[in-house]
Amino acid sequence: MKNESSSILLIFLAFACPGGLGGQVEEDIPAHPRALIFGPVSVALPSVEGRVVQLEAGPLVFLAEDHTLPLVEIALALRVGSFLDPPGKVGLASLTGALVRRAGTTEIEAAELDVRIDHLGARLDSFAGITRGGASLSAPTWVLDEALELFVEILREPGFQMEQLRAAKENLRESMRRRNEDPLEILEREWEWLMFGDRHFSTLPLTLESVEAITRQDLVTHHRRHWRPEDMLVAVSGDFDRKKLIARLEELFSDWPPNDDPASGQAALAPVPWPPAGPPAGVGPGLFHVEADTPQAKVALGHRAASRLDWADPDRFALDVALEILGGTGAISRLAGRLRTAEGLVYRASAVFEVGTFWPEYFHAFFDTDSRNAARAIDLALEEIERLRTQSIHPRELEVVKQTLLSRLRLSFDTAEEISGRFAEDQLLGRPHSYWESYRKGIEQVTIDDVRRAARQFLLPDKLVFLVVGRWAELSAGEPVGESELERVTGHRVIHLPLRDPLTMKMVN
C-alpha cells in the first residue's frame, strides 16, 4: 500500500549498460514463469475509523493524509441531480451544478473569480449529474487557505451571474446541435431509451425548450434548497495538517445562511424515487436499427435487470465474476477472446451487468465491427453468453478472475485520494463502509457453480434487446426485410428507428 507513511522509489534502467553480459544466458533464470514461487499477496483494506469527522454545520469530512507531493485535493459530494428537475425544466440541476463554479459569487465578478483561482494554480470545479453532484478543489499546499475560502464561498453564495447563464445556455444549444454526429453517441442514447423509456429522469432529454425555460431564479432556488451543508460529504486528501484543516473548515462552514426554504426541510439525503411516475418504461425483446453513415457498425445487446441487488446480496459477487469472464477488461474476457483474438472481428468488446444503485439497471454487451461482419459477431456473442449459462467455467479462469478483481480492489484504495473518496462515496450511496471487506471475502468464496447459477439467473437470452447503428444496406447485405442474416441470428424482425431531431429529440423521418 502506498499511503501516508510510505515513499515512492523510482528506478531507471538503460538497457545497453557496458557491463552487461551480452549474449550469455543466466543459469538461474527459471525455464517457465510458473517456476517462480511467490508468496501470497495481501489485500489489506484501510478502515474508516479515525478518518472521519463531523463539522458543527453538518458535513461529514473524510480525511487521508499523504505528504509526498505539495498538493491538497478536496472532493465534495451531494445527492443532487436530474432526479430533482421540475417538469418542463429538464437540465436545471445540471446547469446549477455547472454554474456554481462558473458564474461568480454574490461578491465576486465571474471573470475576476476565474483569474483569482488560476493565479493560485488551483483547480476548482462543480457539477451535477443524475443522482449526484458536488464540487472539487485541487490546490498547492502553500495557497490552501485562500483557495479553500474561495471554494466554500462559491458553494455558499454562488452568483449565478446572468452573463454566465446566457453563455452556458448558448453552449448547451451548440452541444445539442452536435448530437447526431457520432454514431457511438446515437447508440448510447437510444440504448437508454430502449431500456427505460423516455419518461425516467435518467433518460429525459435536454431540449431547446427545456433549457430556455430555466431562469436565474430557478437556479437560485434550486441551489438554496438542495446544496445544503447538512447534506454535504467532504473527502480531503494530500498534504495538509489535520488539526488546522478541520478548524478552518469549521470556521468556513459556520456562517452558512439558514435553511429558511419551506419546501426544503428534509434532514437527510433526498430520496431517489423508484419506480418513476408514468407509463411502464422500456421495450420488450427485439432488433432495432438506426441508420448512420459509418463503415463500422456499433452494436449493443442486453436487457433490463429484474430488480436491483442489495449491497449485502451474495449474488453480486458471483455476477461480478461471471461478467468479468464474459466481457471484463482483464485477460479472461471471452467476448474479447472469441471476437477479437480468435476471429479478428473487433478491436474491443465488453459486457457489464449494472446491478443499480437506486433502481434496477441492465445487462449490456457492446462491440463495434465492420458492418458486413455484424451478424456473425452477434451470433458468436450469443454463443458465449449461452456457454457461460450452460457450461462450467474452467478452474483457472475462476482463479485468474479472482486475482484480477482483488487486485483492482487493492488498487482502488491505493492512494490517499481514493481512500477518502471511497469512504465519502459509501456515505453518499448508502453503501456500508464494511462493504469492501465483504466484497473481498465474497469474491474469494465464489465457486464454479455460483458463476453458472448467476449466469443462468441473470443473463436471459429470451429477453435480449439488440441495437445496431450503421448502414443497413451493408448490415443486411442487401437481403430483403425479414430475411437478413442479422434478423436470423437475433430471431427478430428489424425495427428501424428514425434519427431524432437534435434540438427536440423527437423522432423525425
Next chain:
Amino acid sequence: MVAAGWVARAGSADDEAGLTGLSHLMEHLLFKGSRVIGTRDIEEELLLLDRQDRLFDEILRWRGKALRAEVGSRKRDKLEQQIRDSEGELRDLRRRARSLAALGEYSLHYSENGATQLNAHTLHDLTIFYVTLPTERIELWFWLESDHLLQPVFREFYKEVQVVREERRMRVDSTPTGLLDERLRQRFWQSHPYASPTLGLPADLDRLRREDAYSFFSTHYGPGNLTAALIGNFDPKAVRQLAQKYFGHLPATPPTPDKTLPLETHRAPGETLDASCVCPTQTQVLYPTVPFGHPDSTPLDVLAGILNGRTGRLYRSLVLGREIAFATSAAQNSLHRAGYFSFAAEAKGETTPESLLVAWDSELLRLTTEPIPESELEKVQNRLTADAFRRLKDPVSLLQQMLVFDALGDWRHLNRWPAEVLGVEPEEIQEVARRYLKPTDRTVAFYRRSEAEYP
C-alpha cells in the same frame, strides 16, 4: 503495487513507405508471446506459421497476376480460383496453428498474479509497454518482458492485422473528423516521417507480411534502443540485480542513431485544406516549430498557457467576448524529430471557419505587439507548475512521462520543466511568437459542417 514499463525508440515515423502501421502492429504482436509463452508445441507451430507465410506470398503474387489479366478471361478466372483455393488452405493452416497456440497466455500470467492496467501505446517516435503489479511479484515482469524481447513469436499475425483494421475503423473511419485529421497531418508533414499514419493505410495493412514484423523488431527492439523504468515501494538494489539477471543477457545492440530531421526541407507551407464533414465547423492551424530539448520549446509551452484555459486569451476573446467559438485550444508539441505548434477552434452557430482564422490572427497580433502583463504571465506560470505536480500523482502517469521523455531525449525534462517555466520572460514569449507563428509558414484546415446536417 509497482508500475513497471519500458520504451522502444521506434514509432510510426519509423514505418517505411508501403509498410505504414507496422510499428503499431508490432505493439499488438508483442502480446502474442514467445517460444515459451503462448504455445503448446513450438516446433510444430513454427512449421505451420512458416507455411502460412509462404502461402500468403503466393497469394500476393497471384493477386498481382490476376489484376493484369482481362476481367472475364479464362486466365483471370483460373487465377481467381487459385487465390480462393489458397485462401481456403491458409484458413485451414491458421486453424491448425491456432490449435497449437495458447492464445492470451502472456496476459494470463500477469492477471493470475494480480497485475492490472497492462497496456501499450504507439506514438510517432516511440512505443511504450507497461503494467501495474503487486510489489511481491515484480520478478514476473522481468521474466515475461525479457522473454519476449529475446525470443518473440508473432503468431496469429494475419488475424491481428484484421484487429488493427477494426481499430482503424473505430478511431479514424467512423469518427466525425478522423479521416480529415489524417489528411491534415499528411498535408502538414508532407514527406517528413511524421506524415505516416500510426494506424496504417488500409492498403498497406492488407499486404503486411510476418517477415516485415521480424525485420522491424530486429532493427528497432534491440537493448540499445530500449529503456525501462519502475515506480513503487521496492528495494532498488534487489531490483537492479533482477534487471542485470534478466535483461543483462539480451544480445547487445548499438544505441539508437539520432533521427532529428529539419522540417523546413520537407515541406512547402501555405496550403489550406478545405473540406466538408458531418462534424462541427472548425479551424485548425499548424506551424513548424522546434523539437524536444530546444531552448524555445518551454517559452512556446508558456505561450500556449497564455492562450488556454478559462482565463486564457482564446476563451476570453473567441468564446466569451465575440461568441464565435464553442471551444478553443493551442499547444506546442515538442517531438523527437521535429516540433509543431497547433491552434484549433470549433465554431458556434453560423460562424465561418474563416472568421475563426481572422480572430486567431488578431490574437497573435496582440500577442506580438502589446507587452504581456507581468501578472498574466505569473498566473500562467503558477498554473503550469501546479499542473506539473498533479501529473506526478498517478504512478502510471509518472511512468509514462519518464519513458516518453527518455525516448524523446531526456527523462530529466520531468524535473527541469517547472523551473524553466518559472524562468520564462515576457519578451521571450513575444520573440518565439514572432519567430515561429508566421502566416507564411503555416498549414490551415477549414472543416465545414455539411449544410444538410445542420439544424
